[in-house]
Amino acid sequence: MEGQRSKVVLARGFLSYCFFLFCVQLLSLATGSIGGKVPAIIVFGDSSVDAGNNNFIPTVARSNFEPYGRDFQGGNPTGRFCNGRIPTDFISEAFRIKPSIPAYLDPKYNISDFASGVTFASAATGYDNATSDVLSVIPLWKQLEFYKAYQKNLRAYLGERAASRTISEALHIMSLGTNDFLENYYTMPRRSSEYTPQQYEDFLVGIAGTFVRQLYGLGARKISLGGLPPMGCLPLERTTNVGGGNECVKRYNDVALEFNGKLKDLTASLNKELPGIRLVFSNPYYMMLHIIRKPAQYGFESTSVACCATGMFEMGYACSRGSMFSCTDASKYVFWDSFHPSEKTNALIADHVVKTVLAEFLKY
Template structure:
């Protein structure tokens, strides 16, 4: 009996060691999450630039650790936070411009993203936010700091093994093309898609030239189903706007083609297409199985049609339990939705970075 107990204890210890070994391997394979994009992945960079596109006030962040509004456009965490956690790195990815953090924090993950930006420089100009080219400049500065912190050889290895996430494109249409004069007079929607896809491809080539080898190119969600669009779709009885969803699908096809092309052209490149479209659409069309009660109305609303920066600074317009809502504000998902989408993308796409 005593022998069996010792054997059981040894087996348990062995299993624990194997588990720890596996976790260490996972951490070693993906040492950091590096993020570029818009409000879907902005961890608070816009707090530190002169723009109205901010969410550093209540009730944003009310379900984040400490109940603090960090500048994330949600009631809590955003997809990149959950991705970093699933890779065993850390629970949240900090914003590069946040002075609370330094290179020791950024060495395992950093977000250069800026709410209201897009592939197109003209999109970032609408609300004076950080354009994509500037995010790349910040990334170059980050690499220099990382080399000083880790040493040049270790920094290069970290960059090549880290997962670089890109998430943007929605603002290029909803905030720019269909809202502002300019691009619509220059391009048809399909021509504009080609224009944006070209910028995405060039950006990935720049990341590759700087040493990135693991890159996730994010697709667009069904943007015609955002509460902002449904609320104003009077003729369609407040249903999803089919035209906007089709635009998202068409651009997603072009982005997916880029991944095929560049994987063939660039040696040692591992470029994947992370598509949130269908999982988001499934949640929106069939919210009940996920425990949601509403997919058409946002938890936090003011009754006005702002571009997603619509949460009231007071709580009188906010729902009691955000986990019952697919969307937090007119433009952005709740923490629960972010978690579901992130888990789906990790399981179906990003997991190959751990192989």
């Protein structure tokens, strides 16, 4: 009889545990967040994912002043080119890691903070070293050097085995390329005299492939290779498209589509080449374009003009505190400044990428 009672107690305990797990899953769906074997988010790239590294280097490509960051926690400008959080912050939160990812060069943080997420990104950089030279920012090769130093510190902090496990299970995110075209190829004479647009795309894809192989050689196995947005639809480009009625610049969007296709092919190729790698292509293009074409579906009122200042050409210091005309509610604007999405747009893009692509890393 006593044995029978014990079995009943165990069965009830098991059912209670199952019900608890079911409730946790329901709560996860309700909050829109997910969990899994991703202990850290490690980021490389440009202003789309820079959380303030440029604050600590001699460059004019900065945003550590108002009104940038006015909707960030505490209302403080951090160096993010946004009124609030950037996509990787939302991705980190969705993975139940932390609500924002700190900049590697920010002295407020140390390895205990970076162990669960860090960004080496630098606004105005690109795949091409010539792109980072334009505004003297951190080139991609230097971001890799920072990553190597980070790994050394991580091993000292966690121990060899735990650090290696963190590195192999961490999600490594790459987000760059727009500056290579808009701030370099189509603006500076050097690269356009050396390459056709298609040849320059191939040149950049070659650099991207080399970088992924280098990450792989350093132990990274989960990697997201980011694509380009419809860069011809940025307010800055639309403002200069006077002859085209201030519509999106088609040739820039065509280049973005073509380049994204090559990055997608690179992803397939590297997955075959590198044993054990899980490389995905995160493409923001179509989601971003849908938001721009159907803004009312997402609660936006303005797509061609940004929130900051006149919204036509300002970014960085031109978007400083003294700028007149800045909007009062950035959530009604697809773009925060003439080059960068608003926090609300970043949240929508991140949610789309997590659900359609990055959830792959939570399967097992």
